[in-house]
Amino acid sequence: MASATIKLFLPHGDGKRLRTAEISNWGGKALAAPRTDLDMFLTREELGWSGVYVLTGTDPETGKPMAYIGEAEVLADRLKTHKGIEFWISVVVFVSKDENLTKAHALRP
Numbered sequence: 125m126a127s128a129t130i131k132l133f134l135p136h137g138d139g140k141r142l143r144t145a146e147i148s149n150w151g152g153k154a155l156a157a158p159r160t161d162l163d164m165f166l167t168r169e170e171l172g173w174s175g176v177y178v179l180t181g182t183d184p185e186t187g188k189p190m191a192y193i194g195e196a197e198v199l200a201d202r203l204k205t206h207k208g209i210e211f212w213i214s215v216v217v218f219v220s221k222d223e224n225l226t227k228a229h230a231l232r233p
Contacts (some may be wrong), residue, residue, distance in 0.1 A: 171200035175219040181213035
């Protein structure tokens with residue numbers, strides 16, 4: 125496996141708040157935030173792009189970890205629809221650095 129550099133950016137200087145990650149030999153970018161920062165997270169330029177997202181939290185019925193994986197043409201619009209869903213406490217989104225990831229790419233098996 126080829127070596128790679130991971131670039132992490134902590135805009136607030138806190139690893140539990142908004143984080144971005146890029147890998148030198150990968151065309152994608154990951155952004156993560158706690159639910160408490162969702163409104164600020166939705167203002168990020170990248171959330172206007174297509175991508176894949178993962179909501180994580182605890183299943184209220186079983187108490188076990190739970191994840192919801194989705195895709196969207198415009199991530200911010202889709203994530204706004206999840207504000208009323210109670211289980212999740214954090215979100216991670218994956219986008220293309222060059223905005224070339226489309227909904228069709230996200231749906232590929």
